[in-house]
Amino acid sequence: MTTTSTPTTFAPAFAAHSKDNPTRTAPPKCTYTYQSGFGNEFATEAPGWEGALPVKQNTPQVCPYGLYAEQLSGSAFTAPRGHNLRSWLYRVRPSVCHTPFQRASYDSAHMVRQFADTECEPTPNQLRWSPLDLPEAGKVPFHAGWHTICGAGGPETKSGLAVHMFTASADMVNTAMVNADGEILIVPQHGALDIKTEFGKLYVAPNEIVVIPRGVRFAVSLPDGPTRGYILEVYTGRFELPDLGPIGANGLANPRDFVYPTAWFETSEQPIEFTLVNKYANLLWTAKMDHSPFNVVAWHGNYAPYKYDLAAFNAMNTVTFDHPDPSIFTVLTCKSNTPGVAIADFVIFPPRWATGEGTFRPPYFHRNTMSEFMGLIKGAYEAKAEGFVPGGGSLHSIMTPHGPDAPTFQKASTAPLTPVRVADGTMAFMFESSLLMTVSKWALVESNKVQQDYWTHWQGLKSHLNKDNKEGKKELLKF
Ligand SMILES: [Fe+2]
Numbered sequence: 001m002t003t004t005s006t007p008t009t010f011a012p013a014f015a016a017h018s019k020d021n022p023t024r025t026a027p028p029k030c031t032y033t034y035q036s037g038f039g040n041e042f043a044t045e046a047p048g049w050e051g052a053l054p055v056k057q058n059t060p061q062v063c064p065y066g067l068y069a070e071q072l073s074g075s076a077f078t079a080p081r082g083h084n085l086r087s088w089l090y091r092v093r094p095s096v097c098h099t100p101f102q103r104a105s106y107d108s109a110h111m112v113r114q115f116a117d118t119e120c121e122p123t124p125n126q127l128r129w130s131p132l133d134l135p136e137a138g139k140v141p142f143h144a145g146w147h148t149i150c151g152a153g154g155p156e157t158k159s160g161l162a163v164h165m166f167t168a169s170a171d172m173v174n175t176a177m178v179n180a181d182g183e184i185l186i187v188p189q190h191g192a193l194d195i196k197t198e199f200g201k202l203y204v205a206p207n208e209i210v211v212i213p214r215g216v217r218f219a220v221s222l223p224d225g226p227t228r229g230y231i232l233e234v235y236t237g238r239f240e241l242p243d244l245g246p247i248g249a250n251g252l253a254n255p256r257d258f259v260y261p262t263a264w265f266e267t268s269e270q271p272i273e274f275t276l277v278n279k280y281a282n283l284l285w286t287a288k289m290d291h292s293p294f295n296v297v298a299w300h301g302n303y304a305p306y307k308y309d310l311a312a313f314n315a316m317n318t319v320t321f322d323h324p325d326p327s328i329f330t331v332l333t334c335k336s337n338t339p340g341v342a343i344a345d346f347v348i349f350p351p352r353w354a355t356g357e358g359t360f361r362p363p364y365f366h367r368n369t370m371s372e373f374m375g376l377i378k379g380a381y382e383a384k385a386e387g388f389v390p391g392g393g394s395l396h397s398i399m400t401p402h403g404p405d406a407p408t409f410q411k412a413s414t415a416p417l418t419p420v421r422v423a424d425g426t427m428a429f430m431f432e433s434s435l436l437m438t439v440s441k442w443a444l445v446e447s448n449k450v451q452q453d454y455w456t457h458w459q460g461l462k463s464h465l466n467k468d469n470k471e472g473k474k475e476l477l478k479f
Pocket residue numbers: 366368372396402
């Protein structure tokens with residue numbers, strides 16, 4: 001196979017930051033060329049193929065270099081301009097060149113077809129999982145290692161979401177995946193993902209995320225060997241930056257820190273055996289091709305995959321008192337039709353300063369009309385003394401009580417309240433949804449990863465009621 005474009009070095013917004021702020025370091029092996037700016041209207045041609053984009057029009061009678069023009073629509077044609085998503089791809093062969101799809105199954109995948117009783121169960125209990133085991137090297141490619149944990153709705157009605165964990169240990173060789181069901185946000189936790197897409201290449205290391213829009217073909221290689229992580233899939237809409245309200249024009253995830261690939265393609269004069277894996281209606285299908293689908297020589301538009309370094313997040317927090325709601329740490333949101341209510345929010349808990357005066361600083365005890373799935377990329381989460389480890393997960397569903405465990409409560413209730421760093425070396429995150437998610441039976445039982453004693457971690461929270469402690473003095477608490 002002949003590769004006809006070569007990546008060059010580009011350090012997007014990272015280079016100037018790491019000196020003064022230890023949380024800002026350039027991701028390793030960031031060697032591909034990227035374009036920056038969330039949701040921009042991009043235009044890119046593979047090196048050496050200048051002029052591949054038609055001038056002034058999208059579909060000339062004959063495209064430059066004899067390419068095919070093809071539109072990829074990410075929204076209805078008639079969506080309002082601010083929500084309209086499409087890209088034009090100029091490619092060696094159109095994407096329709098493949099054999100009919102056949103149903104496929106992979107023993108290593110545990111994908112839920114429908115979030116119904118046969119495959120899933122509702123449970124109001126607090127749930128926590130230990131990390132999934134990494135598969136033996138060379139055994140499981142990315143497309144075959146999805147394990148659905150929980151979800152609601154489904155692709156048929158383009159409503160709802162799914163939470164998956166993935167494990168993988170083999171490169172996708174002459175194989176591409178495409179997800180017709182929704183947009184996916186991938187959080188690698190262990191090992192990097194080297195991703196080919198129709199739009200170019202993305203190198204995504206742990207502490208970065210990548211978003212692959214519905215319908216974009218991609219293939220994952222594993223430069224660090226076996227890998228593990230999380231996938232948030234939304235069947236409706238797409239991920240957007242949250243509104244900032246009184247915060248103003250800047251802060252949280254800044255648009256320029258989202259980077260998109262530049263055009264890159266591969267082609268060969270001889271037919272090759274290539275497999276296209278299509279996730280359609282939460283089932284896997286395969287079709288054969290005699291060429292690589294990564295044959296887009298140039299593209300323009302606003303519908304493309306992108307990645308983001310979580311270390312670029314500009315966290316906001318209190319400088320007076322009380323613990324803000326975790327929505328202050330929202331990176332991306334997939335909105336529902338109700339203002340302010342998300343199908344899914346992606347929220348992180350990055351390294352930062354805690355300065356709250358007279359404040360119980362960890363997350364408060366609460367019950368929530370939303371569902372909260374949490375994961376941990378690295379380090380130790382500040383609200384849990386033990387048991388929540390990197391690669392694991394937890395689910396606190398609608399109105400399921402949760403909060404800091406007993407040791408964390410004791411420590412935070414008695415700690416001196418000087419300004420302190422929290423979460424250094426740590427990156428916890430949350431997939432939060434307004435929907436009630438049922439849990440796959442695989443995750444509940446067959447995975448054998450549910451921590452059965454999770455509920456006991458709160459049982460040491462005893463009464464501190466004391467008529468003589470009206471002022472709430474920590475010295476009078478008896479642990
Ligand atoms: Fe919570």
